[in-house]
Amino acid sequence: MLPGRSLVAVPSLARPSSLFSFFFFFTKFPLAAHCNTRRPLLRYQASTCLFTKPIPSNECFPCLSVNKMRLSTLPATATSPIHGSSASLPADTALFSRAKRKARRESPEGVLRHKLDMCSKCGDLVEALRLYDEARGNGVPLSQHHYNVLLYLCASSDGGLGLEKGFEIFRQMVTDNIVPNEATFTSAARMAAAKEDPEMAFDLVRQMKGFGIAPKLRSYGPALFGFCEKGMADRAYAVDADMVASGVVAEEAELSAILKVSVDARRADEVYEIMHRLRATVRQVSESTAGIVEDWFKCEDAAKLGEEAWDVSKVREGIVRGGGGWHGQGWLGSGDWRLTRTHMDETGVCGSCGDRLVCIDIEPKETQDFASSLTNLACQREVRADFVRFQEWLQQHGPFEAVVDGANVSLINQRSFSFFQLNTVVKQLRQMSPSNRLPLIILHKNRVTGGPAQHPNNKKLLESWKKSGALYATPSGSNDDWYWLYAAVSCKCLLVTNDEMRDHLFQLLGTSFFPRWKEKHQVRLSISQRGAALHMPPPYSIVIQESEKGSWHVPTTTGDDLESPRQWLCATRAKDTSSPHL
Numbered sequence: 126m127l128p129g130r131s132l133v134a135v136p137s138l139a140r141p142s143s144l145f146s147f148f149f150f151f152t153k154f155p156l157a158a159h160c161n162t163r164r165p166l167l168r169y170q171a172s173t174c175l176f177t178k179p180i181p182s183n184e185c186f187p188c189l190s191v192n193k194m195r196l197s198t199l200p201a202t203a204t205s206p207i208h209g210s211s212a213s214l215p216a217d218t219a220l221f222s223r224a225k226r227k228a229r230r231e232s233p234e235g236v237l238r239h240k241l242d243m244c245s246k247c248g249d250l251v252e253a254l255r256l257y258d259e260a261r262g263n264g265v266p267l268s269q270h271h272y273n274v275l276l277y278l279c280a281s282s283d284g285g286l287g288l289e290k291g292f293e294i295f296r297q298m299v300t301d302n303i304v305p306n307e308a309t310f311t312s313a314a315r316m317a318a319a320k321e322d323p324e325m326a327f328d329l330v331r332q333m334k335g336f337g338i339a340p341k342l343r344s345y346g347p348a349l350f351g352f353c354e355k356g357m358a359d360r361a362y363a364v365d366a367d368m369v370a371s372g373v374v375a376e377e378a379e380l381s382a383i384l385k386v387s388v389d390a391r392r393a394d395e396v397y398e399i400m401h402r403l404r405a406t407v408r409q410v411s412e413s414t415a416g417i418v419e420d421w422f423k424c425e426d427a428a429k430l431g432e433e434a435w436d437v438s439k440v441r442e443g444i445v446r447g448g449g450g451w452h453g454q455g456w457l458g459s460g461d462w463r464l465t466r467t468h469m470d471e472t473g474v475c476g477s478c479g480d481r482l483v484c485i486d487i488e489p490k491e492t493q494d495f496a497s498s499l500t501n502l503a504c505q506r507e508v509r510a511d512f513v514r515f516q517e518w519l520q521q522h523g524p525f526e527a528v529v530d531g532a533n534v535s536l537i538n539q540r541s542f543s544f545f546q547l548n549t550v551v552k553q554l555r556q557m558s559p560s561n562r563l564p565l566i567i568l569h570k571n572r573v574t575g576g577p578a579q580h581p582n583n584k585k586l587l588e589s590w591k592k593s594g595a596l597y598a599t600p601s602g603s604n605d606d607w608y609w610l611y612a613a614v615s616c617k618c619l620l621v622t623n624d625e626m627r628d629h630l631f632q633l634l635g636t637s638f639f640p641r642w643k644e645k646h647q648v649r650l651s652i653s654q655r656g657a658a659l660h661m662p663p664p665y666s667i668v669i670q671e672s673e674k675g676s677w678h679v680p681t682t683t684g685d686d687l688e689s690p691r692q693w694l695c696a697t698r699a700k701d702t703s704s705p706h707l
Contacts, residue, residue: 129142169276233265241250245491250278250287257294269306272298276312280317284319291316307338314347327364334371342373353382358390377407381414388417391426397456404451406637409680415694418679422462422696431456431698433676440673450485450670456605457675467689477695480672482665487641495615495638502633503607508699511600515608519615522594527554527648528613530622532572532605537623538652542576544583549657550650551590552622564621565593567609572704575599606630613646619650621659641666649687660687667691 223511229235237260243252258273260267272294279291289358298305310333327348330340345368352361361383368375375383380403380528387395398417403410421427435457443452465477473482503512535547546564554564573596577583584621590596597607606624613620626643644667649660670678676697684691 128582136496140431162378220503221555233260234268234271237265238268238270241271245274245278248278248281250282253278254286254290261297262515267301267303269303269309272303273306273308273312276309276316280312280315280319287480288319305333305336305338306331307341307344310338311341311347314344318347318351320395321351321355323348323355323357324359326351327360327367330364330367340368340371340373342368342376342379345373346379349379350382352431353386356386356389358386358392361386370437373407375402377403377411380407381411381417384414385417388421388424391424393426393430393456396421400669401451401453404671408640408668409670409682409691411682415679415681419464420697422464422677422695427456427459432545433459442457442668444673446622448486448488449483450666450668452671452673461699462696465695467693467695469663469665469693473663475678475693475695478676480674480676480678480697482494482670484645484664484676484701485641485666485668487638487645491638492614492617492642495634495642496611499607499611499614499634499706503611507603507607508600512607512611515599515611516596516615519612523565523612524616525565525595525612525618526558526562526616527559527619527621528609528616529554530605530609530620531566531568531626532623533624534650535572537650540663542572544577544580544586546652547655548586550659551595551657553657554619554621563590563593564619565612565616566590566596567605567612568596568598569603569605570598570601592594604630614642618646618650619662620646621650623649641668644668651687668688 150495211298216313230239237256240256241253244250244256253275257267259269275294276291276298278292279287282288282291291312295309295316298309310329313327314329317323317329330348331345333340333344349361349364349368352358352364352614365375365379365383368379380399384396384399384403385400387543403414407414432455435454440452440454440457443448443454447453463478469475469482473484474480475482500512500516529547529550531547532542533545534550535542537546539546551564555561558564572578573587576684578587588594597608599608607630609622610626620643626639626647645662647662651658651660667680669680672678673699676695679694679696681692681694
């Protein structure tokens with residue numbers, strides 16, 4: 126222990142922004158007793174680095190430049206060497222033996238962890254706080270995980286006791302020298318937001334980065350939503366700018382909140398920017414976001430703002446540069462806006478203003494990059510040799526003009542697998558093909574060898590597809606989604622499936638490219654008494670579009686273009702907004 130450390134003051138709650146400006150008590154203890162291995166020594170060094178430097182009065186947590194190597198040596202349950210814990214056990218293979226794992230589970234710390242996890246699962250804050258007080262009274266050392274569960278429950282409470290105890294637990298965690306992580310700071314930020322102090326929540330995000338911890342989108346939420354709810358537009362923009370600088374991408378909820386505070390504050394430039402960010406990342410907006418957009422176009426400020434005579438050539442250059450559907454040159458035209466809810470016809474013509482929407486281009490390089498990222502993900506989650514074998518097969522037999530998700534197509538409106546329905550769709554696609562070629566049919570191996578596949582007619586059908594090089598049976602244990610998606614992307618062709626592609630597998634793709642690609646390539650199927658009908662991709666992009674005349678068309682999530690028409694918000698100037706060439 127470094128000499129000269131002593132007890133000073135208890136943390137003050139007088140100022141919300143300095144809730145976590147603490148002085149700490151450090152008990153003297155011989156360092157040599159804790160330095161028999163490298164790991165405890167590094168843990169000791171990290172704890173002194175984090176918690177023994179003077180803390181500026183204007184900061185929540187000290188913004189310390191923590192040595193990443195030291196932090197990396199700290200396990201999730203690291204505690205101060207003063208108390209000792211299971212984290213101090215030597216990291217040898219014996220630690221992972223069945224006996225050691227059982228002993229750890231049955232230890233007081235392990236039993237407490239299990240009970241707190243159950244409280245978290247059930248949302249039982251009262252029992253969790255009872256367990257906490259009991260553990261403190263019995264001298265059971267708490268780990269990072271223990272504290273994080275408690276903070277999560279306190280942050281999820283309705284306030285009152287939960288917040289009061291949450292701040293107390295947080296202070297105790299710091300006093301115990303437990304190294305915080307992202308979950309720790311996020312729970313603390315949520316407690317600050319519940320206390321209606323978004324500034325404190327924002328401070329905690331900044332302190333998180335000072336500890337070398339990368340904030341997540343959820344980390345910024347308490348501060349961002351808190352500022353927006355208070356109408357503090359400039360502070361909300363500051364949080365948004367920090368998110369952008371940290372590489373955190375806002376989703377619709379965050380963008381919608383910023384849009385609302387901008388509309389309420391009549392910040393026209395910010396409204397314009399957020400509209401385009403919604404276009405780029407969200408594409409189709411929820412009803413709540415559409416309502417905020419309507420509020421903007423109905424206000425007097427929106428009617429007063431806009432260029433009456435603009436440079437047509439610059440606007441058109443912006444449209445070409447952006448790939449179509451927007452120009453980014455600012456509000457065009459003047460006067461009141463005419464706002465209607467409408468639909469698009471099959472060709473993309475607006476039922477209200479008569480404007481035709483455009484089909485926004487996809488860069489070839491984007492498709493190539495997406496195919497590469499898809500390959501990497503598939504090889505991580507599939508047997509690599511199986512997927513590589515498929516890629517080689519596809520190079521030999523492709524490219525195809527269409528790919529069919531065989532299982533999905535065969536089961537639409539069916540109680541059992543229907544080869545007849547699948548064959549009907551395959552025939553339609555072949556008739557539509559300029560080369561009269563069969564599409565690629567992806568089926569799992571079990572579908573090709575068992576069940577209805579054993580019927581003589583189905584056997585004959587499968588054999589004909591195999592001979593034509595149009596059938597690929599994915600191996601046992603594989604997820605055929607990776608196969609049909611990769612085939613359609615790499616062949617740059619149509620994909621026939623009613624799969625909405627929204628589950629975890631597709632979320633892994635994590636890119637704005639995927640919804641744009643799906644919109645242009647997915648063919649959906651409807652079954653009626655008249656048979657199977659293919660619904661081709663629309664000839665226009667279902668995304669917020671800004672015309673060269675200054676009008677806006679905003680698609681909502683109401684309707685899906687198949688069973689019911691999608692609802693669009695059309696905003697045009699009440700008077701003619703045509704501009705002379707400049």
